[in-house]
Amino acid sequence: DVKVTQSSRYLVKRTGEKVFLECVQDMDHENMFWYRQDPGLGLRLIYFSYDVKMKEKGDIPEGYSVSREKKERFSLILESASTNQTSMYLCASSPLGDRVTYEQYFGPGTRLTVT
Amino acid sequence: AQTVTQSQPEMSVQEAETVTLSCTYDTSENNYYLFWYKQPPSRQMILVIRQEAYKQQNATENRFSVNFQKAAKSFSLKISDSQLGDTAMYFCAFMTSGGGADGLTFGKGTHLIIQP
Numbered sequence: 398d399v400k401v402t403q404s405s406r407y408l409v410k411r412t413g414e415k416v417f418l419e420c421v422q423d424m425d426h427e428n429m430f431w432y433r434q435d436p437g438l439g440l441r442l443i444y445f446s447y448d449v450k451m452k453e454k455g456d457i458p459e460g461y462s463v464s465r466e467k468k469e470r471f472s473l474i475l476e477s478a479s480t481n482q483t484s485m486y487l488c489a490s491s492p493l494g495d496r497v498t499y500e501q502y503f504g505p506g507t508r509l510t511v512t
Numbered sequence: 513a514q515t516v517t518q519s520q521p522e523m524s525v526q527e528a529e530t531v532t533l534s535c536t537y538d539t540s541e542n543n544y545y546l547f548w549y550k551q552p553p554s555r556q557m558i559l560v561i562r563q564e565a566y567k568q569q570n571a572t573e574n575r576f577s578v579n580f581q582k583a584a585k586s587f588s589l590k591i592s593d594s595q596l597g598d599t600a601m602y603f604c605a606f607m608t609s610g611g612g613a614d615g616l617t618f619g620k621g622t623h624l625i626i627q628p
Binding site: 401427428430432437438439440441442445447455456487489493499500501503504505506 | 516518521545547549555556557558559562603607613614615616617618619620621
């Protein structure tokens with residue numbers, strides 16, 4: 398089974414702090430994604446990466462950055478957390494090439510509260 | 513840009529009934545993929561069913577089936593013989609056929625409640 402894990406289920410940070418959300422997948426997937434989930438808004442794509450050190454902006458990248466130094470790990474960084482970044486953050490991964498199925502596999506999510 | 517619309521924020525049905533969740537989308541692409549994802553309470557999001565736009569035949573997975581109307585840009589999910597474990601948020605999602613490297617565009621979700 399594909400396993401996508403996220404470093405924390407719940408996180409509370411203060412306004413202005415630098416926040417790191419970590420995601421690890423164990424299926425050698427090329428693609429990794431960060432989404433944010435808000436009630437009544439569904440999921441929105443923040444950033445994605447199709448290879449190590451590669452990154453692409455999604456629909457709402459403002460206030461976020463990402464890092465992908467290893468294939469299995471994709472980090473989301475909030476340089477200076479703000480209260481409007483309080484949300485559920487979901488990581489996902491998917492294979493490319495010969496293994497492409499277009500299905501994305503999701504982690505359990507990190508519920509971030511910024512006070 | 514693509515948009516996905518789910519017009520039913522919440523639905524409630526009795527166990528064993530059939531329920532249909534609606535989804536419409538807007539795109540200028542001709543080739544793409546459509547998905548229904550399920551997010552049970554406090555559990556991970558999982559894929560329910562997938563439809564390739566170039567396939568005319570509607571996808572089915574056990575009790576789950578879709579009604580894909582490409583011209584109308586409609587993609588509804590039918591759940592037959594609903595079970596308590598079907599209670600979840602259901603999200604309709606769209607992906608362009610760019611080799612699988614693109615992110616998903618999601619609808620706002622439908623909260624489905626199966627009553628005993």
